[in-house]
Amino acid sequence: MSDIVIGLGDQNLVADLTGILQEIDDVSIKAVAGSTQELVDLSRRMRPDIVIIYQEIGPEPVTEIIRDITAQRPDVAVLEVSDTRTPATVVKAMEAGARGVIAYPFSFPDVSSRLELAQEWVSHIRKFQTGEDTGGRQRGTVLTVVGAKGGVGTTTVATHLAQDQVLKHSQAKVCLVDVDVEKGDVGAVLDVRQSVSIADVAKVAEDLGTQTVLDAVILHETGIHVLLAPVDVREADFVTPEALQAIVEILRREFDVVILDAGGHVSPSQAACVEVADEVLVVTTSDVMSVRAMRRRMMAWTALAVGDEADMRVLINKVDKSSIFPAASVPKLTTARVLETRIPLSSRLLETAQNERDPRAITEVAWWRLFTELRREVGLERTTVRPAAVERKRGSRRERRGRDKSAARSESGERTSRREAGGIALENSVMIPFVLLLAAICWQIAVTGMTFIWAGHATTAAARSYAVSGQTGQARSAAVDSVPGPFSSGLSVSTSGPEQIAVTMRIPLGFGGAFGLPTSLTTTRTVVNEP
Structure with missing residues (x-):
């Protein structure tokens, strides 16, 4: 992955260039500078691999800025953006220390090829520094x-x-x-x-x-x-x-x-x-x-x-x-x-x-x-300890850190997935009985409410029949006929004097006894004697 700092004063150029760079693999835009002073400061602090600078960014001449950046960081590749890429423009940029010139308007093949050459140059120069400057030893x-x-x-x-x-x-x-x-x-x-x-x-x-x-x-x-x-x-x-x-x-x-x-x-x-x-x-x-x-x-x-x-x-x-x-x-x-x-x-x-x-x-x-x-x-x-005479090769610091981070994130992701899977399984095993219990209670309450409604209808029918016939058996038959089949099973009628009649109805399809809820309901009505 190559880190890039861009120095373009024109926002249109920035938008065009970043759009192309985002389509190129192994490239990361670290910052965008709007002036030469800001570009030099970002290059010093962020230590990028590649710096792309526009020839008209200002206020200082672009050749001086290229010399300053390459003097501070000999291993950074500077690419100049030019409106007119002529042999004279290329020679002038290379003499200042640039590694190439990108033509504007931008084209994907041109930008990608220049970046590829710059990346290869940075890789070679850093390997050279790591090997020859340290006597073939690995950097610490x-x-x-x-x-x-x-x-x-x-x-x-x-x-x-x-x-x-x-x-x-x-x-x-x-x-x-x-x-x-x-x-x-x-x-x-x-x-x-x-x-x-x-x-x-x-x-x-x-x-x-x-x-x-x-x-x-x-x-x-x-x-x-x-x-x-x-x-x-x-x-x-x-x-x-x-x-x-x-x-x-x-x-x-x-x-x-x-x-x-x-x-x-x-x-x-x-x-x-x-x-x-x-x-x-x-x-x-x-x-x-x-x-x-x-x-x-x-x-x-x-x-x-x-x-x-x-x-x-x-x-x-x-x-x-x-x-x-x-x-x-x-x-x-x-x-x-x-x-x-x-x-x-x-x-x-x-x-x-x-x-x-x-x-x-x-x-x-x-x-x-x-x-x-x-x-x-x-x-x-x-x-490990550095060998005294054997040259050792190493990847760049960013590549090593990238591998470590990827491995750490992968390991962390696997541990998290296992923890989450175990947590979900445990939660499900605990929650299922509670869900079933809640559903049973809700069912029992619903059935009890329906029983109460039909018991009221049955009691009214029984009171009317009893007022005409004066017979408890006929009152029960009238009550049974006024309710659906499941509610008629176990229905009983009783009288309390000549003016009160009561209907007791069992709550069907219920198990209220297990939760302390009633298993039957009794409703009463006043008997109005017919003249």
């Missing part, structure tokens, strides 16, 4: 660990993930970077005193080299390489998003796993960590304030186009079964993937590691088994 995985808010255990999770990676893969090079530049605690957790920090490296970001970054990295006795936050909070301003991106890019080439502890406080450096990461792990606790802060933070990242909530993973930390807010409620409140692994509330267990300032002080097998499972869920278990 970058995991950003972010807290929903302060106090949810972000640093503990990041540190113990790094420690478990080293324990399970002793030959792997793991770097833990404290990017919580204002309140970083990695140095305190690992008892590290440093002379340089990430701020010192960021100060020379414009002329940054690999050795400069590695000189600031400390190899801790646990086997974790550490790049710490500055001690002086005033130096936090040096860690800009641009500097952080350059530092992480170098660390990615030198280490198998790079874990960024981005802290639990909103900052530009935290947003940059989310943007450059292969995977983003958001740590939260199952309480209203933390979940609310997590949702607001994810919405802000989506609005800033540095991350998508659906692509993130959520870890529920400090799970307490006695909590009023259950951990099972968190997946219902976010579109991110909530991990099945959950870290229980373990204050006493962590106390030893905190006092000794060494994660290895925790000897509980179950604790490290949790973090091994956590590494598997976030994708770190796929990371």
Whole structure:
């Protein structure tokens, strides 16, 4: 899938081009810019694969913008849109750094062919960078660990993930970077005193080299390489998003796993960590304030186009079964993937590691088994040690993430389908008796009402006959003849003096006795004697 940023000032051109791009597979339009300044900013922040720019977008000349974009991102393919595609126009665009020229008015064959060539070029250049620039070694995985808010255990999770990676893969090079530049605690957790920090490296970001970054990295006795936050909070301003991106890019080439502890406080450096990461792990606790802060933070990242909530993973930390807010409620409140692994509330267990300032002080097998499972869920278990002399091939980061997301969604969908199917079957088995009981009660009430109506007719007929004949038998015959067959069975007539007659009628086709309802009805009428 190739991400595209479009720079077209004319809305008609935008509509025509997007209509064609939507018909092309493996293409995703990330943003549309209306000016050259906006286009340069989007290209820097969103890191697209292809940039399409109109020659008349303005206000700056299009050739200068192409040079700026390709200078910042040598691996991006720029395609220029021209009203007149002549040999001179093509040569001028290629000299500026473009990979091709698309003619306007647009045609599907022209646009698709130019995009295909641009995609092939991007694929080749990135394979070249991955292989030759790193000596044939695989680029490392970058995991950003972010807290929903302060106090949810972000640093503990990041540190113990790094420690478990080293324990399970002793030959792997793991770097833990404290990017919580204002309140970083990695140095305190690992008892590290440093002379340089990430701020010192960021100060020379414009002329940054690999050795400069590695000189600031400390190899801790646990086997974790550490790049710490500055001690002086005033130096936090040096860690800009641009500097952080350059530092992480170098660390990615030198280490198998790079874990960024981005802290639990909103900052530009935290947003940059989310943007450059292969995977983003958001740590939260199952309480209203933390979940609310997590949702607001994810919405802000989506609005800033540095991350998508659906692509993130959520870890529920400090799970307490006695909590009023259950951990099972968190997946219902976010579109991110909530991990099945959950870290229980373990204050006493962590106390030893905190006092000794060494994660290895925790000897509980179950604790490290949790973090091994956590590494598997976030994708770190796929990371292996880089060979020294054998060149290794890897797919692009987006392809790998796409496969992981598809597998996760498929697995999640299957689990959801199974849960829903089981829930429906259980509900049906419980509801059927209630439905049958309700239907029986309704039937009994309906039959009782009909019996009451016909009993009134029968009593009237019996009173009239009795007034003429004075015979109870003839009154019963008159009552039987006035009602339908099912209601006449068991009908009886009785008198109470010469002026009252009563008809008792059994309720047919009923089972009122089982529900405490009557099984027969008796109605009375006054006998009017005929003169």
